[in-house]
Amino acid sequence: MTSTATVAPPHTPSTTPRARFSSRISTNRFGLLLVAPVVLLTVVIVIYPVAYSLWISLTSSNPITGRSRFVGLENYATALGSGEFWRTLTLTLFYVVCVTVMGTVVALGSALLLREKFLGRRVLMALIVLPWALSTYAAAVVFRYVYSPQFGFSAAVSERLGLDPSNILAQGSVIPALALVHAWQFAPLGAYFLLATLQMIPEDLYKLAKVDGVRLMGRFRYVTLPYIRLPMAIFLVLIGGQAATAFDLIYFLTSGGPGGSSRTLSFFIYEETFQNQRLGSGAAMSWILLVVVVALTVGYYKVALRVGNRDMKEET
């Protein structure tokens, strides 16, 4: 991204005194003036609370008296030493993998489809914005009606097929079932921006590959994939981050159940903080969650970019 030249020509003709004044202030000052409100707001409503939560994570408060005392790293030590914490963290990672795989398959599939010409393409292009517009909480409410064994759409379909309507949100299948809802909601965003990249690939490349006898999968591997590698990496980071911190969807569909089988770290933090009133412990765990998310993101980018570079070298 390049910034455009905004240096004024030496003799800018100015019509009003105000124009003359504001032409004289430097680019940097003018820019700072425009950015200042966001900086101020970010400091007050984001950076300060986050710093404050770091402090909270080092304290232990008594839910009855409300008094808190400094305990150092005790909350972190307790969290890292508890089996339940590791169980919820593992569950979170499993959930992230499920959401990422399903979301990517749907997003890439939709994008590849929408690149083709077919009847009703424009309508479909507009339709797929709907799940995205709903956010995850609303998607969860909607899927309550799809999954319900008493009155769900899935129950109605399995009845027609002569199957017993089973409870999709049962212990064994609850994580993939939740991940499906998340993928349903988030994939349209990925479809749109993968499509934007796909449309930049020159048609001739495919024709050439076809002439050379490269099959469909090969054309995807050698023509399409190099183009979409970066947008894909960004989409994966976005959806992975979303999944790692998912809360509302789980609250609505299962509330961590059945039997804790969908208690991800986010939900565990919610229970610990707002139901058990242990703010310090909740804050400590949310910092660990943040560190995990950031570490995974940075690690993933490193790997993705290195693989990308290696492939480029192979091809040249």
Next chain:
Amino acid sequence: MSIRRKVVVHVAAVVLAAWTLIPLVWVAIVSITPPNEFASRPLRFWPKVPDLTNYPRLLGREATSPSGKVLEPSGHSSLIVHGLINSAEVAVVVTAISLIVCVPAAYALARLNLRWREAGLLTIIATRALPPIATTIPFFALFSSLGLSGTRTGLVITHLTITVPLLVWIGTSFFASLPAGLERMARVDGCSRFRAVTKVVVPASGPSITAMAVIAFLTSWNEFTFALIFNTGSTAQTFPPALASMFFQVSVPTEVAAATCLGLLPPLLLAAVFQRYIRRVNFVGIQ
């Protein structure tokens, strides 16, 4: 295109449309299912006698059922109506503040050669990585001492923590995609820096700013975690926690379905109307 490919593409299109629409349409169907047909076996895909009475009853009116019986307003109507009004108020204020603050900043970050530009942009975007559940904890402590729990003001503040970084991010990529030298032309014509922005840049980015506004509104309208933790049960309760309370209380599923439809209609309509602008959101623009 070969016939085979054509068939495959059309079948895939039908599958994608079904995948997208079935969950939404199903909730709407449940919401117009009369109580005596609800959950009766075998499950029906369309009610014999569609019954729209849930909607007026949720909005606090009496309604006449298809069999001619006069039905009382729903017991949850004030919960839902207040929720919808509060959501609308909060979302409008959040959208206005977000735009006022973010449009100039995004412009400056995209088009001016500022010192600290990269660092500033990165910091703002990095705040998006914060898990919402993690930011609720300090706000919970701060709001109880400031008396902002259970107020619309408090909720607006928490929503701004999400919308501001988001809009700066997408706004910066929007403004960066405008043709270079746009301002210089205006400056040559005698505009001041400020007027070059208001008279040339802003009008040229109408669709982008509209998309930013729609995204801010949707984000606030749909926000659940903060609203649940800070405003549940208060007079400032927005729609999502209101729906949650109705959901987890004793309630009729068809009525909950109708309430869901009422609350989801605004974002769905907004997204459908402005989808062309939303599609231009480019999350890849900033590298």
